[in-house]
Amino acid sequence: MLDVFDHIRTLAKSNKYQSLYNHAKELKIQIFHNTCDFSALQLQFLNDLAFYAGLMTDYAMGEVDFIVFENTIYEDAYHYYKVNTNRKKLKNHNQDISDKPTRPARSGEKESLDIGSSSWVFKSPKKGRI
Numbered sequence: 001m002l003d004v005f006d007h008i009r010t011l012a013k014s015n016k017y018q019s020l021y022n023h024a025k026e027l028k029i030q031i032f033h034n035t036c037d038f039s040a041l042q043l044q045f046l047n048d049l050a051f052y053a054g055l056m057t058d059y060a061m062g063e064v065d066f067i068v069f070e071n072t073i074y075e076d077a078y079h080y081y082k083v084n085t086n087r088k089k090l091k092n093h094n095q096d097i098s099d100k101p102t103r104p105a106r107s108g109e110k111e112s113l114d115i116g117s118s119s120w121v122f123k124s125p126k127k128g129r130i
Contacts, residue, residue, distance in 0.1 A: 005044060012048030018056065021049040
């Protein structure tokens with residue numbers, strides 16, 4: 001016997017509800033009659049819609065093969081892999097930034113915070129020009 005959460009997951013995976021979810025985000029339409037105090041089932045449905053939207057986006061971008069959609073275990077395993085890979089990339093990126101050597105301030109200079117290779121230059125417009 002299928003659990004109610006399995007039914008919700010199946011509905012969220014369908015093209016009909018994926019289309020509705022994407023249009024609801026773009027056109028600001030409501031999916032449910034209520035707009036707050038969602039039930040546990042409504043929250044699970046919204047989570048599943050977002051989960052499958054991300055998975056289908058990855059499929060459309062060629063990051064994953066269609067075989068992932070054959071089984072919920074494959075879907076969950078890919079999501080787990082993706083989240084952990086993204087966390088490792090972010091951790092490594094943050095580590096690279098913090099390990100970057102900074103030039104010490106010279107005498108008469110203010111110490112600067114080196115965030116990256118970009119810098120902002122603000123100039124006041126010349127008088128008489130619009």
